Amino acid sequence: MGRQPCCDKVGLKRGPWTIDEDHKLMSFILNNGIHCWRTVPKLAGLLRCGKSCRLRWINYLRPDLKRGHFTEAEEDQIIQLHSHLGNRWSKIASHFPGRTDNEIKNHWNTRIKKRLKLLERSPLNHMPTDDCKDSKPTSEQPLLALVEGITSPDEEKLPMAVESEAASRQDPPEVLEPRKGVEYEYEYEYEAELSLDEVATDLFDNYAALCGNNGTLLLGEGLLLDDVISNHANPSVSQGCSASAGDSNNNSFCKSIQSIMDDSHGNGNPPDCSPQEWHVEGCVNSVLSWDDFDYLEPGDLCFF
DNA sequence: AATGTATTCAACCGCCGCACA
DNA sequence: GTGTGCGGCGGTTGAATACAT
Numbered sequence: 306m307g308r309q310p311c312c313d314k315v316g317l318k319r320g321p322w323t324i325d326e327d328h329k330l331m332s333f334i335l336n337n338g339i340h341c342w343r344t345v346p347k348l349a350g351l352l353r354c355g356k357s358c359r360l361r362w363i364n365y366l367r368p369d370l371k372r373g374h375f376t377e378a379e380e381d382q383i384i385q386l387h388s389h390l391g392n393r394w395s396k397i398a399s400h401f402p403g404r405t406d407n408e409i410k411n412h413w414n415t416r417i418k419k420r421l422k423l424l425e426r427s428p429l430n431h432m433p434t435d436d437c438k439d440s441k442p443t444s445e446q447p448l449l450a451l452v453e454g455i456t457s458p459d460e461e462k463l464p465m466a467v468e469s470e471a472a473s474r475q476d477p478p479e480v481l482e483p484r485k486g487v488e489y490e491y492e493y494e495y496e497a498e499l500s501l502d503e504v505a506t507d508l509f510d511n512y513a514a515l516c517g518n519n520g521t522l523l524l525g526e527g528l529l530l531d532d533v534i535s536n537h538a539n540p541s542v543s544q545g546c547s548a549s550a551g552d553s554n555n556n557s558f559c560k561s562i563q564s565i566m567d568d569s570h571g572n573g574n575p576p577d578c579s580p581q582e583w584h585v586e587g588c589v590n591s592v593l594s595w596d597d598f599d600y601l602e603p604g605d606l607c608f609f
Numbered sequence: 610a611a612t613g614t615a616t617t618c619a620a621c622c623g624c625c626g627c628a629c630a
Numbered sequence: 631g632t633g634t635g636c637g638g639c640g641g642t643t644g645a646a647t648a649c650a651t
Binding site: 320321341342343355356359363392393394395406407410414 | 635636637638639640641645646
Binding site: 319320321322356357360361364365407408411412414415416 | 616617618619620621
Protein backbone atom coordinates (compact mmCIF):
# COMPACT_ATOMS: atom_id res chain seq x y z
CA MET A 306 0.00 0.00 0.00
CA GLY A 307 1.20 3.48 -0.83
CA ARG A 308 0.26 6.73 0.78
CA GLN A 309 -3.13 8.33 0.70
CA PRO A 310 -3.85 10.30 -2.45
CA CYS A 311 -2.91 13.97 -2.37
CA CYS A 312 -6.35 15.09 -3.37
CA ASP A 313 -9.26 13.95 -5.43
CA LYS A 314 -9.71 16.77 -7.86
CA VAL A 315 -13.48 16.64 -7.67
CA GLY A 316 -14.95 19.82 -6.20
CA LEU A 317 -11.66 21.63 -6.07
CA LYS A 318 -11.42 25.20 -7.32
CA ARG A 319 -9.14 26.04 -10.23
CA GLY A 320 -8.02 29.14 -12.07
CA PRO A 321 -6.92 32.51 -10.74
CA TRP A 322 -6.70 32.96 -6.99
CA THR A 323 -8.92 35.45 -5.20
CA ILE A 324 -7.67 37.93 -2.61
CA ASP A 325 -9.54 36.00 0.05
CA GLU A 326 -7.83 32.75 -0.92
CA ASP A 327 -4.45 34.47 -0.94
CA HIS A 328 -5.13 35.86 2.50
CA LYS A 329 -6.14 32.48 3.88
CA LEU A 330 -3.09 30.72 2.46
CA MET A 331 -0.66 33.40 3.50
CA SER A 332 -1.91 33.73 7.07
CA PHE A 333 -1.98 29.96 7.47
CA ILE A 334 1.60 29.50 6.32
CA LEU A 335 2.90 32.49 8.28
CA ASN A 336 1.24 31.15 11.42
CA ASN A 337 1.92 27.45 10.99
CA GLY A 338 4.75 27.07 8.51
CA ILE A 339 4.86 24.45 5.81
CA HIS A 340 4.92 20.83 6.88
CA CYS A 341 2.89 18.96 4.29
CA TRP A 342 1.36 20.63 1.25
CA ARG A 343 -1.34 17.96 1.10
CA THR A 344 -2.79 19.13 4.38
CA VAL A 345 -2.36 22.85 3.80
CA PRO A 346 -5.59 23.53 1.82
CA LYS A 347 -7.69 21.55 4.28
CA LEU A 348 -6.25 23.25 7.33
CA ALA A 349 -6.28 26.68 5.70
CA GLY A 350 -9.89 26.30 4.61
CA LEU A 351 -9.18 26.34 0.89
CA LEU A 352 -10.85 24.38 -1.89
CA ARG A 353 -7.57 23.93 -3.74
CA CYS A 354 -5.19 21.04 -4.12
CA GLY A 355 -1.89 21.13 -2.24
CA LYS A 356 0.03 21.45 -5.45
CA SER A 357 -1.86 24.58 -6.39
CA CYS A 358 -1.25 26.07 -2.94
CA ARG A 359 2.44 25.31 -3.17
CA LEU A 360 2.69 26.97 -6.57
CA ARG A 361 0.77 30.04 -5.44
CA TRP A 362 2.98 30.42 -2.38
CA ILE A 363 6.27 29.91 -4.20
CA ASN A 364 5.49 32.04 -7.24
CA TYR A 365 3.39 34.82 -5.76
CA LEU A 366 2.86 34.99 -2.00
CA ARG A 367 6.30 34.29 -0.57
CA PRO A 368 7.33 37.40 1.38
CA ASP A 369 10.91 37.34 0.13
CA LEU A 370 9.91 37.60 -3.52
CA LYS A 371 11.57 40.30 -5.55
CA ARG A 372 9.00 41.83 -7.86
CA GLY A 373 9.54 44.07 -10.83
CA HIS A 374 11.32 44.08 -14.15
CA PHE A 375 14.58 42.30 -14.78
CA THR A 376 17.54 44.61 -15.19
CA GLU A 377 19.82 44.27 -18.19
CA ALA A 378 22.51 42.94 -15.87
CA GLU A 379 20.11 40.27 -14.64
CA GLU A 380 19.23 39.39 -18.23
CA ASP A 381 22.89 39.07 -19.11
CA GLN A 382 23.43 36.81 -16.16
CA ILE A 383 20.45 34.67 -17.13
CA ILE A 384 21.88 34.27 -20.63
CA GLN A 385 25.23 33.38 -19.19
CA LEU A 386 23.75 30.83 -16.82
CA HIS A 387 21.51 29.42 -19.52
CA SER A 388 24.52 28.81 -21.73
CA HIS A 389 25.95 26.94 -18.80
CA LEU A 390 22.93 25.12 -17.40
CA GLY A 391 20.38 24.94 -20.21
CA ASN A 392 16.67 24.98 -19.34
CA ARG A 393 17.26 24.13 -15.71
CA TRP A 394 15.23 27.07 -14.52
CA SER A 395 15.28 26.22 -10.85
CA LYS A 396 19.07 26.05 -10.92
CA ILE A 397 19.20 29.37 -12.73
CA ALA A 398 16.71 30.88 -10.29
CA SER A 399 18.88 29.83 -7.38
CA HIS A 400 21.38 32.46 -8.55
CA PHE A 401 18.72 35.18 -8.21
CA PRO A 402 17.45 35.50 -4.63
CA GLY A 403 13.79 36.50 -4.69
CA ARG A 404 13.21 35.44 -8.27
CA THR A 405 11.26 32.29 -9.10
CA ASP A 406 12.02 29.70 -11.71
CA ASN A 407 8.62 30.39 -13.27
CA GLU A 408 9.38 34.09 -13.51
CA ILE A 409 12.75 33.49 -15.12
CA LYS A 410 11.30 30.91 -17.48
CA ASN A 411 8.55 33.33 -18.55
CA HIS A 412 11.05 36.12 -19.00
CA TRP A 413 13.26 33.90 -21.08
CA ASN A 414 10.41 32.82 -23.33
CA THR A 415 8.93 36.28 -23.81
CA ARG A 416 11.94 38.61 -23.82
CA ILE A 417 15.35 37.02 -23.87
CA LYS A 418 14.57 34.67 -26.74
CA LYS A 419 13.80 37.73 -28.84
CA ARG A 420 16.95 39.42 -27.69
CA LEU A 421 19.02 36.43 -28.78
CA LYS A 422 17.14 36.35 -32.05
CA LEU A 423 18.08 39.97 -32.63
CA LEU A 424 21.66 38.98 -31.98
CA GLU A 425 21.17 36.16 -34.49
CA ARG A 426 21.86 33.61 -31.79
CA SER A 427 19.89 30.44 -31.23
CA PRO A 428 17.98 30.46 -27.92
CA LEU A 429 18.65 26.73 -27.76
CA ASN A 430 22.41 26.74 -27.72
CA HIS A 431 23.42 30.42 -28.17
CA MET A 432 25.20 29.61 -31.43
CA PRO A 433 24.90 31.78 -34.52
CA THR A 434 21.68 30.74 -36.23
CA ASP A 435 23.40 30.50 -39.61
CA ASP A 436 25.87 27.95 -38.33
CA CYS A 437 23.84 25.90 -35.97
CA LYS A 438 20.60 25.48 -37.90
CA ASP A 439 18.86 25.94 -34.55
CA SER A 440 20.09 23.01 -32.56
CA LYS A 441 23.29 21.32 -33.65
CA PRO A 442 26.20 22.32 -31.48
CA THR A 443 29.39 23.27 -33.26
CA SER A 444 32.91 23.76 -32.06
CA GLU A 445 32.27 27.49 -31.85
CA GLN A 446 31.70 28.92 -28.38
CA PRO A 447 28.36 30.43 -27.46
CA LEU A 448 28.44 34.22 -27.65
CA LEU A 449 28.42 34.92 -23.93
CA ALA A 450 30.66 31.96 -23.33
CA LEU A 451 33.03 33.49 -25.81
CA VAL A 452 33.04 36.69 -23.83
CA GLU A 453 33.14 35.18 -20.41
CA GLY A 454 34.80 31.83 -20.86
CA ILE A 455 31.82 29.88 -19.58
CA THR A 456 31.20 26.68 -21.46
CA SER A 457 28.59 24.00 -21.28
CA PRO A 458 29.60 20.78 -19.60
CA ASP A 459 30.33 18.94 -22.81
CA GLU A 460 32.33 21.65 -24.45
CA GLU A 461 35.98 22.43 -24.24
CA LYS A 462 37.04 25.04 -21.71
CA LEU A 463 38.43 28.21 -23.21
CA PRO A 464 42.11 28.83 -22.69
CA MET A 465 43.49 31.92 -21.00
CA ALA A 466 43.69 33.51 -24.40
CA VAL A 467 40.38 35.31 -24.03
CA GLU A 468 41.44 37.13 -20.90
CA SER A 469 44.97 37.69 -22.08
CA GLU A 470 43.70 39.21 -25.27
CA ALA A 471 41.40 41.51 -23.35
CA ALA A 472 44.04 42.47 -20.85
CA SER A 473 46.62 43.18 -23.48
CA ARG A 474 44.28 45.40 -25.46
CA GLN A 475 46.02 48.73 -25.37
CA ASP A 476 43.49 51.06 -26.92
CA PRO A 477 40.01 51.49 -25.54
CA PRO A 478 37.49 49.94 -27.91
CA GLU A 479 35.76 52.17 -30.38
CA VAL A 480 32.44 53.36 -29.03
CA LEU A 481 29.59 51.68 -30.85
CA GLU A 482 27.02 54.13 -32.06
CA PRO A 483 23.45 53.46 -33.11
CA ARG A 484 22.59 54.33 -36.68
CA LYS A 485 21.32 57.82 -37.15
CA GLY A 486 17.63 58.14 -37.85
CA VAL A 487 16.88 54.74 -36.33
CA GLU A 488 15.10 54.52 -33.00
CA TYR A 489 16.25 51.74 -30.71
CA GLU A 490 14.46 50.85 -27.52
CA TYR A 491 17.29 48.70 -26.28
CA GLU A 492 21.00 48.77 -26.85
CA TYR A 493 21.04 45.24 -28.22
CA GLU A 494 18.72 46.23 -31.03
CA TYR A 495 21.50 48.11 -32.73
CA GLU A 496 24.01 45.58 -31.54
CA ALA A 497 22.09 43.08 -33.65
CA GLU A 498 23.13 45.03 -36.70
CA LEU A 499 26.79 44.63 -35.87
CA SER A 500 29.12 41.80 -36.68
CA LEU A 501 29.59 39.13 -34.04
CA ASP A 502 33.05 40.42 -33.23
CA GLU A 503 31.67 43.86 -32.59
CA VAL A 504 28.91 42.45 -30.41
CA ALA A 505 31.36 40.38 -28.41
CA THR A 506 33.60 43.40 -27.93
CA ASP A 507 30.66 45.51 -26.86
CA LEU A 508 29.41 42.93 -24.38
CA PHE A 509 32.91 42.56 -22.98
CA ASP A 510 33.05 46.29 -22.42
CA ASN A 511 29.62 46.29 -20.85
CA TYR A 512 30.86 43.81 -18.28
CA ALA A 513 33.82 46.02 -17.60
CA ALA A 514 31.41 48.89 -17.07
CA LEU A 515 29.36 46.74 -14.73
CA CYS A 516 32.48 46.13 -12.71
CA GLY A 517 32.89 49.84 -12.31
CA ASN A 518 36.32 50.34 -13.81
CA ASN A 519 37.82 51.34 -17.10
CA GLY A 520 38.13 48.26 -19.18
CA THR A 521 39.76 46.14 -16.52
CA LEU A 522 37.61 43.28 -15.42
CA LEU A 523 37.37 42.31 -11.80
CA LEU A 524 38.01 38.70 -11.03
CA GLY A 525 36.57 38.41 -7.57
CA GLU A 526 37.32 40.31 -4.42
CA GLY A 527 40.00 42.86 -5.11
CA LEU A 528 41.45 40.81 -7.90
CA LEU A 529 42.01 42.62 -11.17
CA LEU A 530 42.51 40.97 -14.48
CA ASP A 531 45.75 42.87 -14.95
CA ASP A 532 46.99 41.46 -11.67
CA VAL A 533 45.92 38.01 -12.66
CA ILE A 534 47.76 38.23 -15.94
CA SER A 535 50.93 39.58 -14.38
CA ASN A 536 50.78 37.14 -11.50
CA HIS A 537 50.29 34.31 -13.89
CA ALA A 538 53.93 34.78 -14.80
CA ASN A 539 54.80 34.93 -11.10
CA PRO A 540 52.88 32.20 -9.27
CA SER A 541 54.46 33.00 -5.93
CA VAL A 542 52.43 36.19 -5.55
CA SER A 543 49.57 35.76 -3.16
CA GLN A 544 46.07 36.30 -4.49
CA GLY A 545 43.06 37.90 -2.91
CA CYS A 546 41.21 34.93 -1.55
CA SER A 547 40.98 33.96 2.07
CA ALA A 548 40.48 30.35 1.16
CA SER A 549 41.35 27.84 3.78
CA ALA A 550 42.53 25.43 1.18
CA GLY A 551 45.06 24.32 3.63
CA ASP A 552 48.72 24.25 2.84
CA SER A 553 51.56 26.36 1.58
CA ASN A 554 50.27 25.98 -1.95
CA ASN A 555 47.62 28.46 -0.88
CA ASN A 556 49.73 31.17 -2.44
CA SER A 557 49.95 29.66 -5.86
CA PHE A 558 48.08 31.23 -8.70
CA CYS A 559 45.95 28.39 -9.79
CA LYS A 560 45.26 24.81 -8.92
CA SER A 561 43.38 21.93 -10.38
CA ILE A 562 39.91 21.25 -9.08
CA GLN A 563 41.09 17.87 -7.90
CA SER A 564 43.92 19.34 -5.85
CA ILE A 565 41.57 21.91 -4.35
CA MET A 566 39.26 19.14 -3.27
CA ASP A 567 42.14 17.10 -1.94
CA ASP A 568 43.72 20.03 -0.11
CA SER A 569 40.53 21.35 1.38
CA HIS A 570 39.18 18.38 3.22
CA GLY A 571 40.57 15.35 1.56
CA ASN A 572 37.00 14.21 1.14
CA GLY A 573 36.02 15.82 -2.15
CA ASN A 574 34.05 18.64 -0.54
CA PRO A 575 34.38 22.23 -1.71
CA PRO A 576 36.78 24.37 0.30
CA ASP A 577 35.68 26.52 3.23
CA CYS A 578 35.70 29.87 1.48
CA SER A 579 32.61 31.29 -0.19
CA PRO A 580 31.93 30.42 -3.84
CA GLN A 581 32.51 34.03 -4.88
CA GLU A 582 36.13 33.64 -3.96
CA TRP A 583 36.75 30.95 -6.55
CA HIS A 584 36.94 31.35 -10.28
CA VAL A 585 37.34 28.82 -13.01
CA GLU A 586 39.99 29.48 -15.57
CA GLY A 587 38.72 31.58 -18.40
CA CYS A 588 35.72 32.74 -16.42
CA VAL A 589 35.52 36.51 -16.32
CA ASN A 590 33.41 38.25 -13.69
CA SER A 591 31.38 35.17 -12.96
CA VAL A 592 30.31 33.94 -9.57
CA LEU A 593 30.27 30.22 -9.18
CA SER A 594 28.20 28.26 -6.73
CA TRP A 595 29.20 24.86 -5.47
CA ASP A 596 26.64 23.40 -7.86
CA ASP A 597 28.91 24.55 -10.67
CA PHE A 598 31.52 22.12 -9.45
CA ASP A 599 29.42 19.43 -11.08
CA TYR A 600 30.64 20.75 -14.40
CA LEU A 601 34.28 20.93 -13.60
CA GLU A 602 36.82 18.33 -14.49
CA PRO A 603 39.73 17.35 -12.25
CA GLY A 604 42.08 19.02 -14.71
CA ASP A 605 40.28 22.38 -14.70
CA LEU A 606 42.06 25.26 -13.05
CA CYS A 607 40.84 27.67 -10.40
CA PHE A 608 42.07 31.15 -9.59
CA PHE A 609 42.36 32.08 -5.99
C1' DA B 610 -14.94 53.37 -30.88
C1' DA B 611 -14.59 48.78 -32.51
C1' DT B 612 -12.05 45.05 -33.87
C1' DG B 613 -7.99 42.25 -34.57
C1' DT B 614 -3.39 40.92 -33.18
C1' DA B 615 0.52 40.46 -30.09
C1' DT B 616 2.37 40.04 -25.57
C1' DT B 617 2.61 38.79 -20.84
C1' DC B 618 2.51 35.78 -17.06
C1' DA B 619 -0.23 33.07 -13.61
C1' DA B 620 -1.68 28.65 -13.45
C1' DC B 621 -2.08 24.02 -14.93
C1' DC B 622 -0.33 19.53 -16.77
C1' DG B 623 2.43 15.70 -16.84
C1' DC B 624 6.63 13.64 -15.83
C1' DC B 625 10.39 12.18 -12.67
C1' DG B 626 12.99 10.90 -8.52
C1' DC B 627 12.55 9.82 -4.03
C1' DA B 628 10.28 8.22 0.13
C1' DC B 629 7.00 5.59 2.22
C1' DA B 630 3.90 1.56 3.27
C1' DG C 631 10.87 -5.74 -4.16
C1' DT C 632 6.81 -3.31 -5.59
C1' DG C 633 3.27 0.01 -5.95
C1' DT C 634 1.85 4.52 -4.82
C1' DG C 635 1.99 9.40 -3.21
C1' DC C 636 4.56 13.70 -2.64
C1' DG C 637 7.29 17.40 -3.95
C1' DG C 638 9.68 19.52 -7.48
C1' DC C 639 10.50 20.65 -12.13
C1' DG C 640 10.00 22.11 -17.07
C1' DG C 641 6.67 22.66 -20.81
C1' DT C 642 2.48 24.56 -22.15
C1' DT C 643 -1.89 26.98 -22.03
C1' DG C 644 -5.15 30.59 -22.02
C1' DA C 645 -7.12 34.76 -19.86
C1' DA C 646 -6.02 39.44 -19.33
C1' DT C 647 -3.93 43.29 -21.10
C1' DA C 648 -1.58 46.27 -24.43
C1' DC C 649 -1.04 47.78 -28.85
C1' DA C 650 -2.14 48.38 -33.83
C1' DT C 651 -5.31 49.10 -37.49
